[in-house]
Amino acid sequence: MQSKKNHLFWAFGISIALFFTSPAFGFDFSSADKSYAEREKGLDKVEEARAKYMVALRSASGKDLVKTVTRLARLDYYEAIQLHESETTRIKAIFERCLGYIDKLAPMNSAEYYFWKSGCLSGWAFADGGVAALAKIKEAWTLLEKCWAIDPLYEGGGCYRLAGGILGEERLPPVSLTGGPARNYQKSKEYLEIAMGSDSSSNIDETFARNTETGEYFYAAHYFYALTLKRSGDSETAKAILDDAIARGDSNDYPKGREAESHAEMARVKQLRAQLN
Numbered sequence: 001m002q003s004k005k006n007h008l009f010w011a012f013g014i015s016i017a018l019f020f021t022s023p024a025f026g027f028d029f030s031s032a033d034k035s036y037a038e039r040e041k042g043l044d045k046v047e048e049a050r051a052k053y054m055v056a057l058r059s060a061s062g063k064d065l066v067k068t069v070t071r072l073a074r075l076d077y078y079e080a081i082q083l084h085e086s087e088t089t090r091i092k093a094i095f096e097r098c099l100g101y102i103d104k105l106a107p108m109n110s111a112e113y114y115f116w117k118s119g120c121l122s123g124w125a126f127a128d129g130g131v132a133a134l135a136k137i138k139e140a141w142t143l144l145e146k147c148w149a150i151d152p153l154y155e156g157g158g159c160y161r162l163a164g165g166i167l168g169e170e171r172l173p174p175v176s177l178t179g180g181p182a183r184n185y186q187k188s189k190e191y192l193e194i195a196m197g198s199d200s201s202s203n204i205d206e207t208f209a210r211n212t213e214t215g216e217y218f219y220a221a222h223y224f225y226a227l228t229l230k231r232s233g234d235s236e237t238a239k240a241i242l243d244d245a246i247a248r249g250d251s252n253d254y255p256k257g258r259e260a261e262s263h264a265e266m267a268r269v270k271q272l273r274a275q276l277n
Helices: 002-020 030-037 043-057 062-081 088-108 111-128 131-150 154-167 185-196 205-211 220-231 235-250 259-275
Strands: none
Touching: 030 043, 030 062, 043 062, 062 088, 062 111, 062 259, 088 111, 111 131, 111 154, 131 154, 154 185, 154 220, 185 220, 220 235, 220 259, 235 259
């Protein structure tokens, strides 16, 4: 009799445990978030965090799904920007993988879906650089416009940052050949200036902070702005922009929670600055 009672007790305990870890109560992100916070320790931590979020991806819905997909996308972005631009095969593979997660958000018609899919498509396109890239950029721009219509300030002015990066790409034709965007250094600079306005010294910081984890950029805007200036023949101003970013980095001016991406972007900033010496 006592054995039967013990069996029933354990069965009841397991049922309760399963009930409180069911999708109805949301996924427990504590372990995944811990690995994510340690992503700068190396690729092993990136892979560890990715594996844990992939578990969540199997059953997550609503806000949990949005968090899971955006974290996976950020892990892929972080991994990709640390690779040399010559490693095109690896970069394209990363963004192809990322597109698989992003499409989980397609039914939501959300800023997150449009922004991250646009970013992955443009990342793949610029790594590829071939004829197929133009079609990808056209699709990326269409998605970016949809994100703009929902929330142009998503991800700390991310629409402006991404648009500036796309229009400043020197391999884009100066006139549209496919109905997609054409290279436009002036518009690139205008968009990136707006994106750079998301930092704490700006009077529009509170607006930009609305839908981003940190409320600040992480030096990607500095990098792309200086790159556009260099490509348009204004290397002196590009140096000044990069020097400002480096000085801020030297004073440990990094957005909390995005230090990993900030340090990776700072490495690109310093590399570009060295090229301008």
